[in-house]
Amino acid sequence: MSAALLRDTAAELSAATGLVVSEREPMSRYTSLRIGGSADWFVTATSRDELIGAVRAARRLGVPFLVIGNGTNLLVGDGGVRGLVIRDRAQAMSRTVLTADGTPLPPEREAEGMQALWRVDAGVLWTQLARVSVAEGWLGAEWGNSIPGSVGAGVVSNAGAHGSDMAGNLCRVWVLDATDAVVAYPVAALALGYRTSRFKAQGAYARRGLSPAEIIVEVEMRLTRGTRAEGERRMREYLTHRQATQPQGKSAGSTFKNPLGDSAGRLIEAVGLKGHRIGQAQFSPRHANFVMNLGGATASDVLALLELARTRVLAQTGIALETEIEIVGEEAGERSNGGGSR
Numbered sequence: 001m002s003a004a005l006l007r008d009t010a011a012e013l014s015a016a017t018g019l020v021v022s023e024r025e026p027m028s029r030y031t032s033l034r035i036g037g038s039a040d041w042f043v044t045a046t047s048r049d050e051l052i053g054a055v056r057a058a059r060r061l062g063v064p065f066l067v068i069g070n071g072t073n074l075l076v077g078d079g080g081v082r083g084l085v086i087r088d089r090a091q092a093m094s095r096t097v098l099t100a101d102g103t104p105l106p107p108e109r110e111a112e113g114m115q116a117l118w119r120v121d122a123g124v125l126w127t128q129l130a131r132v133s134v135a136e137g138w139l140g141a142e143w144g145n146s147i148p149g150s151v152g153a154g155v156v157s158n159a160g161a162h163g164s165d166m167a168g169n170l171c172r173v174w175v176l177d178a179t180d181a182v183v184a185y186p187v188a189a190l191a192l193g194y195r196t197s198r199f200k201a202q203g204a205y206a207r208r209g210l211s212p213a214e215i216i217v218e219v220e221m222r223l224t225r226g227t228r229a230e231g232e233r234r235m236r237e238y239l240t241h242r243q244a245t246q247p248q249g250k251s252a253g254s255t256f257k258n259p260l261g262d263s264a265g266r267l268i269e270a271v272g273l274k275g276h277r278i279g280q281a282q283f284s285p286r287h288a289n290f291v292m293n294l295g296g297a298t299a300s301d302v303l304a305l306l307e308l309a310r311t312r313v314l315a316q317t318g319i320a321l322e323t324e325i326e327i328v329g330e331e332a333g334e335r336s337n338g339g340g341s342r
Contacts, residue, residue: 001040009063010041013084016057019043019050021084027076027329030068030087032148033293034250035302036076037329039066039085047090048121048217054086055215056180064210066328069150070125073157073252078299079330083210088152090121090217093132114225117171122152122216126159133223134231140169140223145235146242148253152216156199157324158192162238167192169221178213195257195324204310205303206323247284250293255306256321264321265289271312278304300332 010021021043027036041063045051051067058065064083068074097105097113105113116138120129126144129151133141143164147154155173158166170187177183191198199216201208256264265288268274274288279301284290291302310321 006040009061012061013041013043013054013057013063016061017043017050017054019045019054025085027071027080027085030085031071031074031076031252032250033075033252033291033297033302035078035293035297035299036074037078037080037299037332039081039083041084042087043084044087044089045123048092051086051088051090051123051215051217052176052182054084055176058084058086059180059211066208066210067212067215069123069153070148072149073153073325075252075299075302075325075327077327077329078332081210081329088121088123088150090123091128093118093120093124093129095119095133095136095138095223116223116225117220118223119218119220120151121218122150122155122173124151125149126151126154130235134228134235137226137228137231138223139226139231139234141221142231142234143238146238151219155190155216155219156197157195158197158200160195162241169223171220171222173216173220174218176215176217182217201326204320204322205306206326208326208328245287247286247290247292250295250297251284251290252325254289254324255291256289256309257324259319259321262319263289267313267317267319267321268309271309271316273309273312276305276308278308281305283309298332299327299329303327303331 006023010023014021021041023041024038025042026038028034043054045054065086066081067086067088069088095116095118097110097116126147126149130141130145143162146161147159154166172184172186174182174184258264268283268288273283275285276283280294280297281301282292282294284292291305314320
């Protein structure tokens with residue numbers, strides 16, 4: 001794509017959204033793996049309205065788009081993203097305290113309530129929600145203190161840890177649908193399963209496409225009354241466990257989903273790939289289901305490592321591993337007929 005077209009489209013997007021739009025933004029800055037080529041255009045939405053406005057503008061202008069959260073579950077291809085990447089950093093949170101039968105309580109009677117509905121923007125980080133809710137004496141989100149991603153991304157993958165997951169507390173989500181309307185979906189409509197939902201990319205390599213029909217903008221969870229001391233104790237315990245069992249460094253968390261009744265890490269180790277590396281990408285010597293960027297790894301290195309693990313595990317055990325991380329963008333040298341062809 002020519003520099004003039006990049007610049008002109010950036011100006012159109014900026015005029016339509018009122019936001020600063022950058023060109024050829026390196027996606028390695030926005031993923032925990034620190035890997036990825038450049039996005040044609042990039043914008044950060046800091047509120048629900050900015051997120052909705054950016055998606056609507058991209059649709060209206062015919063620009064392919066991708067919405068990301070904290071980038072902790074993504075592998076971006078070396079060829080980058082041919083379109084607009086919208087980083088959701090909306091941070092609003094509110095709560096409604098309820099009686100036992102679900103009736104909202106006025107502020108002066110909140111001490112009587114034993115449950116509360118927390119409504120948060122999809123861009124809120126799990127660590128932030130856990131700490132704020134625990135500080136106010138509400139339990140049910142503290143397990144997320146060890147999860148580095150956003151709440152919205154947690155819905156997409158039905159994130160979980162320490163015996164809990166999104167499905168346990170989630171009530172409903174608000175989605176910007178294909179008609180540009182914001183609609184509420186009850187939890188029963190989300191098709192939540194083990195590390196999956198109606199929003200999750202499916203398949204062996206879970207490749208996420210551009211311009212999805214549904215964008216999560218807000219999330220509602222039901223939390224229960226507890227004590228700050230208990231919540232803080234649990235958060236310390238969970239964080240200590242994470243640090244003791246998971247490698248620290250540049251990774252995207254668990255690489256493959258655990259097959260029913262087994263562990264992806266055990267399978268990768270059993271076929272001799274724990275600690276194995278291709279280029280600067282390595283299956284961690286500490287936990288084989290974590291791919292680490294040792295410094296300068298490429299998406300091609302990671303994809304080659306994933307293919308080696310899938311091929312070897314399938315050949316030796318008959319089990320087909322499926323990625324938990326999602327792959328976005330293009331490989332080096334690849335060009336689609338999408339955003340780059342405007």
